[in-house]
Amino acid sequence: xxxxxxxxxxxxxxxxxxxxxxxxxxxxxxxxxxxxxxxxxxxxxxxxxxxxxxxxxxxxxxxxxxxxxxxxxxxxxxxxxxxxxxxxxxxxxxxxxxxxxxxxxxxxxxxxxxxxxxxxxxxxxxxxxxxxxxxxxxxxxxxxxxxxx
Amino acid sequence: xxxxxxxxxxxxxxxxxxxxxxxxxxxxxxxxxxxxxxxxxxxxxxxxxxxxxxxxxxxxxxxxxxxxxxxxxxxxxxxxxxxxxxxxxxxxxxxxxxxxxxxxxxxxxxxxxxxxxxxxxxxxxxxxxxxxxxxxxxxxxxxxxxxxxxxxxxxxxxxxxxxxxxxxxxxxxxxxxxxxxxxxxxxxxxxxxxxxxxxxxxxxxxxxxxxxxxxxxxxxxxxxxxxxxxxxxxxxxxxxxxxxxxxxxxxxxxxxxxxxxxxxxxxxxxxxxxxxxxxxxxxxxxxxxxxxxxxxxxxxxxxxxxxxxxxxxxxxxxxxxxxxxxxxxxxxxxxxxxxxxxxxxxxxxxxxxxxxxxxxxxxxxx
Amino acid sequence: xxxxxxxxxxxxxxxxxxxxxxxxxxxxxxxxxxxxxxxxxxxxxxxxxxxxxxxxxxxxxxxxxxxxxxxxxxxxxxxxxxxxxxxxxxxxxxxxxxxxxxxxxxxxxxxxxxxxxxxxxxxxxxxxxxxxxxxxxxxxxxxxxxxxxxxxxxxxxxxxxxxxxxxxxxxxxxxxxxxxxxxxxxxxxxxxxxxxxxxxxxxxxxxxxxxxxxxxxxxxxxxxxxxxxxxxxxxxxxxxxxxxxxxxxxxxxxxxxxxxxxxxxxxxxxxxxxxxxxxxxxxxxxxxxxxxxxxxxxxxxxxxxxxxxxxxxxxxxxxxxxxxxxxxxxxxxxxxxxxx
Numbered sequence: 001x002x003x004x005x006x007x008x009x010x011x012x013x014x015x016x017x018x019x020x021x022x023x024x025x026x027x028x029x030x031x032x033x034x035x036x037x038x039x040x041x042x043x044x045x046x047x048x049x050x051x052x053x054x055x056x057x058x059x060x061x062x063x064x065x066x067x068x069x070x071x072x073x074x075x076x077x078x079x080x081x082x083x084x085x086x087x088x089x090x091x092x093x094x095x096x097x098x099x100x101x102x103x104x105x106x107x108x109x110x111x112x113x114x115x116x117x118x119x120x121x122x123x124x125x126x127x128x129x130x131x132x133x134x135x136x137x138x139x140x141x142x143x144x145x146x147x148x149x
Numbered sequence: 150x151x152x153x154x155x156x157x158x159x160x161x162x163x164x165x166x167x168x169x170x171x172x173x174x175x176x177x178x179x180x181x182x183x184x185x186x187x188x189x190x191x192x193x194x195x196x197x198x199x200x201x202x203x204x205x206x207x208x209x210x211x212x213x214x215x216x217x218x219x220x221x222x223x224x225x226x227x228x229x230x231x232x233x234x235x236x237x238x239x240x241x242x243x244x245x246x247x248x249x250x251x252x253x254x255x256x257x258x259x260x261x262x263x264x265x266x267x268x269x270x271x272x273x274x275x276x277x278x279x280x281x282x283x284x285x286x287x288x289x290x291x292x293x294x295x296x297x298x299x300x301x302x303x304x305x306x307x308x309x310x311x312x313x314x315x316x317x318x319x320x321x322x323x324x325x326x327x328x329x330x331x332x333x334x335x336x337x338x339x340x341x342x343x344x345x346x347x348x349x350x351x352x353x354x355x356x357x358x359x360x361x362x363x364x365x366x367x368x369x370x371x372x373x374x375x376x377x378x379x380x381x382x383x384x385x386x387x388x389x390x391x392x393x394x395x396x397x398x399x400x401x402x403x404x405x406x407x408x409x410x411x412x413x414x415x416x417x418x419x420x421x422x423x424x425x426x427x428x429x430x431x432x433x434x435x436x437x438x439x440x441x442x443x444x445x446x447x448x449x450x451x452x453x454x455x456x457x458x459x460x461x462x463x464x465x466x467x468x469x470x471x472x473x474x475x476x477x478x479x480x481x482x483x484x485x486x487x488x489x490x491x492x493x494x495x496x497x498x499x500x501x502x503x504x505x506x507x508x509x510x511x512x513x514x515x
Numbered sequence: 516x517x518x519x520x521x522x523x524x525x526x527x528x529x530x531x532x533x534x535x536x537x538x539x540x541x542x543x544x545x546x547x548x549x550x551x552x553x554x555x556x557x558x559x560x561x562x563x564x565x566x567x568x569x570x571x572x573x574x575x576x577x578x579x580x581x582x583x584x585x586x587x588x589x590x591x592x593x594x595x596x597x598x599x600x601x602x603x604x605x606x607x608x609x610x611x612x613x614x615x616x617x618x619x620x621x622x623x624x625x626x627x628x629x630x631x632x633x634x635x636x637x638x639x640x641x642x643x644x645x646x647x648x649x650x651x652x653x654x655x656x657x658x659x660x661x662x663x664x665x666x667x668x669x670x671x672x673x674x675x676x677x678x679x680x681x682x683x684x685x686x687x688x689x690x691x692x693x694x695x696x697x698x699x700x701x702x703x704x705x706x707x708x709x710x711x712x713x714x715x716x717x718x719x720x721x722x723x724x725x726x727x728x729x730x731x732x733x734x735x736x737x738x739x740x741x742x743x744x745x746x747x748x749x750x751x752x753x754x755x756x757x758x759x760x761x762x763x764x765x766x767x768x769x770x771x772x773x774x775x776x777x778x779x780x781x782x783x784x785x786x787x788x789x790x791x792x793x794x795x796x797x798x799x800x801x802x803x804x805x806x807x808x809x810x811x812x813x814x815x816x817x818x819x820x821x822x823x824x825x826x827x828x829x830x831x832x833x834x835x836x837x838x839x840x841x842x843x844x845x846x847x848x849x850x851x852x853x854x855x
């Protein structure tokens with residue numbers, strides 16, 4: 001009997017306790033800065049090194065480059081960049097290896113869609129995903145920078 | 150004379166108490182089980198095969214998805230195996246961070262078990278009590294590595310992120326609160342006579358049986374065997390901290406219950422010490438070659454996950470990808486004893502015993 | 516003149532119309548009760564679990580149950596192909612009708628009562644037994660193994676617990692010298708320590724345990740133990756048929772809470788005779804609300820018993836205690852002249 005009464009006491013006490021329920025759809029959830037949401041791709045910064053596509057464990061990134069239209073500059077510029085969000089696992093490895101922070105994470109996590117087609121994100125979509133971009137990207141896997149100072 | 154018939158009952162794969170897509174085919178005589186056949190594989194994703202085509206950094210996110218209730222320990226076992234193979238040094242600060250997140254994860258994992266186990270037994274509130282506390286751990290993890298469940302936090306040679314500003318203090322606060330909450334848990338459930346009568350003496354086995362079946366974790370310790378890899382084969386920094394191995398006596402569900410709650414308490418003790426001695430600054434990433442290529446050879450590394458001994462066996466041919474990767478998943482091994490325990494028990498005890506083993510289907514099927 | 520004096524006169528069309536109107540009134544009241552009992556159950560259990568409970572539909576979530584019930588009523592009516600069609604349809608009706616019929620004899624205050632039955636409590640037991648049959652029928656007709664197990668458990672449980680339930684009340688009946696609920700309440704007049712729950716403490720305890728079990732509520736909710744039997748006897752039911760099972764369950768909560776108030780908590784008697792100015796019906800519903808709250812409270816705290824323990828509890832603990840209680844009561848009446 002004693003144990004049961006103790007238990008009843010705990011639940012009764014909880015009745016007046018502070019509630020933990022979030023008013024989620026009404027009040028948006030603020031994620032911490034490091035949160036890994038859908039990526040933002042900066043076309044200008046990308047040097048088409050293909051690191052992100054190579055490190056991706058699920059091979060959901062495909063990209064292609066074209067010669068720089070400015071004849072005075074060397075190298076390639078980004079032509080297409082697609083992420084198949086059906087299989088992306090938001091593991092953060094693509095941003096980790098990017099040497100120029102051209103691909104970075106955002107805090108946007110509301111990814112539900114009505115159609116599978118909507119989950120195919122192209123450069124236009126990813127380039128305009130400019131809200132809540134992550135500040136600290138800690139790209140420890142990138143070739144030049146190496147370990148964090 | 151009444152003619153009776155055996156009833157073949159399919160429990161799962163969609164059943165509230167199988168904790169995922171697990172299926173048991175039970176033969177019932179009335180409500181007494183005469184035979185039980187576990188059927189698994191509904192969540193098989195071929196992690197081990199997939200790993201053969203991925204380099205070691207790429208495998209880490211896959212380990213998150215094995216035991217998704219305790220991803221940090223899975224991260225650790227893989228990184229630890231590769232580090233051992235390549236004889237890499239891990240900076241102290243990184244090792245501290247790893248230990249802290251693993252112990253937090255152990256608490257979170259045992260909280261999930263506690264809540265869902267009580268839900269199986271029919272009590273509704275413990276589930277939400279446990280999850281409201283687990284939520285705080287997940288929030289800490291979210292601040293640390295940007296994800297709540299699939300962390301992908303550890304790297305070969307260190308950790309991805311250093312602790313953000315104030316994180317250590319928030320963790321300290323959480324650990325302090327958790328001690329009080331643990332007392333509340335005991336008040337809410339541990340003394341309840343109905344609960345005790347439900348789990349005392351149920352699913353009993355002795356130490357010899359447990360060892361013969363290869364059980365580990367709380368399932369083994371509940372029989373009184375002092376086997377905790379954190380103590381018996383210390384890895385990480387565990388040898389520096391003062392904690393006890395929680396053991397039971399009778400090897401029944403009640404002892405397993407007490408073992409797990411006791412482990413939460415021991416984790417709190419470890420965390421208190423670790424947070425106290427957390428180094429002020431330092432590297433979080435060791436000196437690691439650009440491409441991780443373990444030398445040709447084999448290694449087996451095991452650590453103590455919340456569910457038991459999780460092992461990682463790597464066969465390397467000196468390439469960036471493993472030749473063969475094998476995980477010894479504690480849930481899978483612990484599950485072996487289930488058919489033996491179920492015979493002669495009632496349907497109600499099926500739930501009690503299965504819950505007491507504490508399986509995670511992502512790990513069973515891998 | 517008594518407001519309900521026409522009850523004793525021969526039946527005429529006018530009186531029949533009044534009866535039907537009154538029955539509909541009770542039905543409306545009971546459905547209102549069930550709607551808000553479910554709402555408060557979810558609220559109370561939510562509060563006890565750091566949650567807010569339903570708060571989305573209507574102000575403060577007050578229309579949540581209305582929305583849920585409308586959903587059930589609008590749902591497609593499915594009958595499994597292999598089910599026994601006739602019995603499958605019959606079961607929810609058979610479960611609900613007696614649950615509603617038992618409400619007729621409950622007096623809410625000195626004058627507010629629908630049928631002044633001399634056998635009072637026995638009528639409740641007689642009718643509520645029929646619901647057990649409905650549950651077994653529902654479990655059997657579903658042609659589902661889980662439903663069958665749930666139905667069988669339910670039958671065993673309800674039959675076992677009816678015995679101590681009846682016997683535990685015998686003490687109250689002996690003290691009042693009548694089975695009539697109004698007489699039993701009248702016998703408890705005075706201060707709150709005259710209420711039966713103190714002189715009949717053993718009977719009260721047995722009654723509460725047996726009553727919760729009769730209601731199939733936690734910690735005795737084995738027939739629908741969702742973690743073992745998925746949903747028990749109504750696993751194949753959906754839509755309005757499921758709503759009827761649900762409704763009858765909550766109507767029984769209503770009935771049992773009323774009975775506990777009447778038999779053990781002094782019915783409409785105020786705790787102190789000086790508080791007489793507040794009408795009896797208010798006291799009745801205060802006590803009633805307390806009982807209902809306790810049921811929710813217990814549900815939020817306790818785990819579930821096991822089948823064999825459940826039977827053991829009924830036959831080895833509650834029944835001997837209840838019988839013992841009769842002898843103690845008899846001795847008290849004989850030796851100390853308690854009761855009437």
